[in-house]
Amino acid sequence: xxxxxxxxxxxxxxxxxxxxxxxxxxxxxxxxxxxxxxxxxxxxxxxxxxxxxxxxxxxxxxxxxxxxxxxxxxxxxxxxxxxxxxxxxxxxxxxxxxxxxxxxxxxxxx
Amino acid sequence: xxxxxxxxxxxxxxxxxxxxxxxxxxxxxxxxxxxxxxxxxxxxxxxxxxxxxxxxxxxxxxxxxxxxxxxxxxxxxxxxxxxxxxxxxxxxxxxxxxxxxxxxxxxxxxxxxxxxxxxxxxxxxxxxxxxxxxxxxxxxxxxxxxxxxxxxxxxxxxxxxxxxxxxxxxxxxxxxxxxxxxxxxxxxxxxxxxxxxxxxxxxxxxxxxxxxxxxxxxxxxxxxxxxxxxxxxxxxxxxxxxxxxxxxxxxxxxxxxxxxxxxxxxxxxxxxxxxxxxxxxxxxxxxxxxxxxxxxxxxxxxxxxxxxxxxxxxxxxxxxxxxxxxxxxxxxxxx
Amino acid sequence: xxxxxxxxxxxxxxxxxxxxxxxxxxxxxxxxxxxxxxxxxxxxxxxxxxxxxxxxxxxxxxxxxxxxxxxxxxxxxxxxxxxxxxxxxxxxxxxxxxxxxxxxxxxxxxxxxxxxxxxxxxxxxxxxxxxxx
Numbered sequence: 269x270x271x272x273x274x275x276x277x278x279x280x281x282x283x284x285x286x287x288x289x290x291x292x293x294x295x296x297x298x299x300x301x302x303x304x305x306x307x308x309x310x311x312x313x314x315x316x317x318x319x320x321x322x323x324x325x326x327x328x329x330x331x332x333x334x335x336x337x338x339x340x341x342x343x344x345x346x347x348x349x350x351x352x353x354x355x356x357x358x359x360x361x362x363x364x365x366x367x368x369x370x371x372x373x374x375x376x377x378x
Numbered sequence: 379x380x381x382x383x384x385x386x387x388x389x390x391x392x393x394x395x396x397x398x399x400x401x402x403x404x405x406x407x408x409x410x411x412x413x414x415x416x417x418x419x420x421x422x423x424x425x426x427x428x429x430x431x432x433x434x435x436x437x438x439x440x441x442x443x444x445x446x447x448x449x450x451x452x453x454x455x456x457x458x459x460x461x462x463x464x465x466x467x468x469x470x471x472x473x474x475x476x477x478x479x480x481x482x483x484x485x486x487x488x489x490x491x492x493x494x495x496x497x498x499x500x501x502x503x504x505x506x507x508x509x510x511x512x513x514x515x516x517x518x519x520x521x522x523x524x525x526x527x528x529x530x531x532x533x534x535x536x537x538x539x540x541x542x543x544x545x546x547x548x549x550x551x552x553x554x555x556x557x558x559x560x561x562x563x564x565x566x567x568x569x570x571x572x573x574x575x576x577x578x579x580x581x582x583x584x585x586x587x588x589x590x591x592x593x594x595x596x597x598x599x600x601x602x603x604x605x606x607x608x609x610x611x612x613x614x615x616x617x618x619x620x621x622x623x624x625x626x627x628x629x630x631x632x633x634x635x636x637x638x639x640x641x642x643x644x645x646x647x648x649x650x651x652x653x654x655x656x657x658x659x660x661x662x663x664x665x666x667x668x669x670x671x672x673x674x675x676x677x678x679x680x681x682x683x684x685x686x687x688x689x690x691x692x693x694x695x696x697x698x699x700x701x702x703x704x705x706x707x708x709x710x711x712x713x
Numbered sequence: 714x715x716x717x718x719x720x721x722x723x724x725x726x727x728x729x730x731x732x733x734x735x736x737x738x739x740x741x742x743x744x745x746x747x748x749x750x751x752x753x754x755x756x757x758x759x760x761x762x763x764x765x766x767x768x769x770x771x772x773x774x775x776x777x778x779x780x781x782x783x784x785x786x787x788x789x790x791x792x793x794x795x796x797x798x799x800x801x802x803x804x805x806x807x808x809x810x811x812x813x814x815x816x817x818x819x820x821x822x823x824x825x826x827x828x829x830x831x832x833x834x835x836x837x838x839x840x841x842x843x844x845x846x
Contacts, residue, residue: 299580324657324703325535329580332629336579353664361584361603362625362633427747452747456754460819 270294273301281312287319290327299330306338306345313338318349323357335367346370385414390432397436419466421459426452483511486542490549495521499592501713503682505690506706514541515652515706516548522558525592530565531708532585533604533652544583547576562587562600563637566624570602570635573628582628586650588710595642595712600635602627605653608671610678612645617671620648642712647682649674650710654703660696674709682709719773722763731760731772735787738774742785744845752785752843755823758815759789759839767793767836777842784844787824789837796831803829 271294274285282305290298305313313334317323331347338345348370350358358364389411396404415425430448434440494504506515514535520528532548534541551572555565565587573583586607588599603626609618624635642648658665673692677685686707693705718738720731735756739749756772763770770791777784796802802817817839821827824841831837 325533325582325584325653326580329535329582332582333580359623360605361582362623363603363629366625366629423747423750427745430746449746449750453750453753456750456823457815457819459751460754460815460822463822464818 271297273297275301275305280310281314284313284315285319286315286317288321290320290323290330292324292326295326295330298327299333302330302334303337306334306343307341309342311343313343313345315345315347316349317347317351317354320354321351323354325357328357328361328363331367332363344368385411385418385420386428386432389428390435393429393432394436419462421455421462423452423455423459426455479511482542483513486512486546489546490516492518495519495527497521497525497527497592499713500527500590501682501709501711503684503686503709503711504707505686506704507690507694507701508704509654509701512542513704514545515654515704516545517650517706517708518549518552520557526558527590527592528557528587529590529650529708529710530585530587531604531607531650531652531706532583533654533704533706534583535581540581544573544577544581547572548583548585561637562589562598563635566600566602566627566635567633570625570627570633571631574631577628582626584626584652586622588648588650590642590710595646596639597642597648598637598639600624600637602635605651605656607651608647608649608674609640610647610649610674612643612647617649617675619667644712646712647678648710650708652704652706654701654705655693655707657703658693658697659702665696682711685709717773717775719771720760722760722770722772725764728757728760728764732757735772735774738776739785739843742776742778742783742845744785744843748843748845751823752787755820755841755843756787758817758820759787759841762817763789763791763793767791770836777844782844784825784842787839787841787843789839791838792836795833795835795837797833799829799831 271286271288271290274287276283276285284302284305286298288294302313302315305311315331331345334345337343346368350369355364355369358367358369388407392404392407392411395401396408426448430445430452433444433448494502502519504517506513506517508514514533516530516532516534518530522528530552532545534544534548548569551569552565555568557565560568566585569585577583583602584604585602586599586604587601588597590597599620599622601620601622602624604622606622607620609620610616611618620638622636622638625633656665656667656670658670673689674685677688680688686709689707690705694701718734720727720734722728722731732753736749736753739752744752760772763772770789770793773788773790775786775788777786803821804818817829820839820841824843826840826842828840829837830839
């Protein structure tokens, strides 16, 4: 469906604001915006998912790509404000132990 | 274009009639001729030309401006004619692609076929329906001579051909493992290493593996980030989520998997599924886990295969007969 | 019209000159009205490519009268940047200045024979032949 991506860059840090749904259609867009941000050494990438109501496994795959890239380039990535449904996906897949995830908000379906 | 000649005569006759009478019948005739033109691949500029010639033939006193206007229109139609040809080519290509995918889907069916075992003491029901031509869900049964039953359910992320190729890799890896003697956690650990070495950065696979030892009713299981299954307790008539946390396959080659154990008593069921079941939507609304269980509960008195068939039909209906994701549901009932 | 006549394409107005010359040549050969229009369109696309992507080039026309069947050759020559990937340029739906129905794949469909030689940095030569029916 639809996904809006806003990025604000500061010196050592980039914040990515996502809004909408992350699925097979919008995943390529996300990959294009997110992965390149992880290629600078020491850079911190923060992804705010407050307005993401739905994400499927293709979306997870993109975050995994980004995480692997961050490891390779010595940068970091953290996720924040995950909605219930999205957080659950990270929990089931065991990825919540691998990613740095800040405060989840409760609420679920928008 | 020889086929054009009889059409040209026809066209002129109908045109003449229509100019005189403006009748619906002539227009119906025009519709028929149009279909013939399309069938014979007549491009639009040829039709404009045909019209021009027909008019010149019918009216000797045709004003020059009309002829000029038609020539102008003819020029405008040339690009449309080219586009029409390109459309035909693209349609042919699409048809070829569809055939290729059908062949691949068939191969997949053959290669990955697994028979549901007929096991004493267990009633097994299975349903796996792809959302598109190729199935991204995988399931597999293995039986040992000592009565051991192994069952795997996996979900490859992504859809279509790449997911299916990934699945073939899983199948062949599993074939090479001495599954009958390995514990679920070891099987997952082995597979994890294979997957991590062989897939793209953003691909991963979730899998749930269970082993039944029918003599005592014990089941051991491990999960690699898979959608949690359920345990149905016959005596209490309750469902319980199967807690089994583990990392998806393909991300970290060194991860370890936890193994869990349970005892099944008569009437108890183990329900395994993929997220095509739990991610059903009704219109815009996601269905809740409890609803999934309610539906399963509704059919739980039936034999396992009937049960899964009915559950599927319900969710198919709920989603307007349009699956969003591959749907796999396996029920193992201790009888 | 001689055996070979050419138009140099420097500006957009030259495209119109090329169309005209092409159509006249086609008429002389004896092409039908519709085929004349097709040839003019093919000429236009070729000339437009020269105009848009190169500093200058030429469009030439040659009557084919020595064979049993009559026809015409269109030749487009330029010293432009040349093409990196010809097969990509020839893919339907791929066009830097349009969509379906335009570009080199379109020209190919308007004629009977089509040949293109192009090398990056060395310009492009396109030869197209159309036969009367």
